[in-house]
Amino acid sequence: MAKKYGMIIDLHKCVGCGACDLACKSENNTPIGINWASHTTETHGVFPKVSYEHIPTLCNHCEDAPCVRVCPTLAMHYNDDGLVVHDPSICIGCKSCMLADPYGVIHFNIVDAFMVDIHDDSSIVKGGTFSKKELSDKSNAPFPNFNAARGAEGYEAIRGKGTVEKCTFCDHRVKEGLAPACVVACPADARIFGDLNDENSEISKTLLLYKSKTLLPERGTKPKVFYVRNYN
Numbered sequence: 001m002a003k004k005y006g007m008i009i010d011l012h013k014c015v016g017c018g019a020c021d022l023a024c025k026s027e028n029n030t031p032i033g034i035n036w037a038s039h040t041t042e043t044h045g046v047f048p049k050v051s052y053e054h055i056p057t058l059c060n061h062c063e064d065a066p067c068v069r070v071c072p073t074l075a076m077h078y079n080d081d082g083l084v085v086h087d088p089s090i091c092i093g094c095k096s097c098m099l100a101d102p103y104g105v106i107h108f109n110i111v112d113a114f115m116v117d118i119h120d121d122s123s124i125v126k127g128g129t130f131s132k133k134e135l136s137d138k139s140n141a142p143f144p145n146f147n148a149a150r151g152a153e154g155y156e157a158i159r160g161k162g163t164v165e166k167c168t169f170c171d172h173r174v175k176e177g178l179a180p181a182c183v184v185a186c187p188a189d190a191r192i193f194g195d196l197n198d199e200n201s202e203i204s205k206t207l208l209l210y211k212s213k214t215l216l217p218e219r220g221t222k223p224k225v226f227y228v229r230n231y232n
Helices: 019-028 066-070 096-100 115-119 132-139 181-185 202-209
Strands: 005-010 038-046 049-057 076-078 084-086 191-195 225-228
Touching (some): 019 181, 066 076, 191 202
Parallel strands (some): 005 225
Antiparallel strands (some): 005 191, 076 084
16 A cells, blocks of 8 residues: 655644754755745733643644646655655756645745855954855755755755755665654654554554644645644
């Protein structure tokens, strides 16, 4: 049976620390201003009767993804595991996917990323600390904290100017039998990733245990990111 990967975010366990956001950025080489993993926050009521809501967000890897349907070059497509992924090499930057995306999780690269790091030869202590350029040169990487694993499966490790990008459920890790970086980094174990077609998987069992919800269910996209319980 084909795999059908999904994710559960347990809002009761989530502490709102943002470790998922940082892990995603580090793992996938996302530039400043572009966050594949993010969150929304809302405050309701008037003091002292106030409630706070924190909802982690990412690509929902929908079964009926609008971004895939409208892409004219098939740059946005489903891979063999049913994940919604993107091929920057054939992306024409038309932004059709962004217009179709109801969740606002697809981003556009206005400039080439990390150019400042590549050319920055300034140092905090002259002669005492390395500049960003020196660190990049010594590590043979585009920038000091570059993660080469993001490009190990043929996906562009750094997406260039004029293309879009978004969460891929860390497909390069999934192919190696590993969970997405955001799942591993969560200190509260609030995220569960797995095969929805496997009734014995933790994600399938958890969906039976708790009532779940998805974002914008009225759009009919059939998201594969589920939320259980409440933040507070």
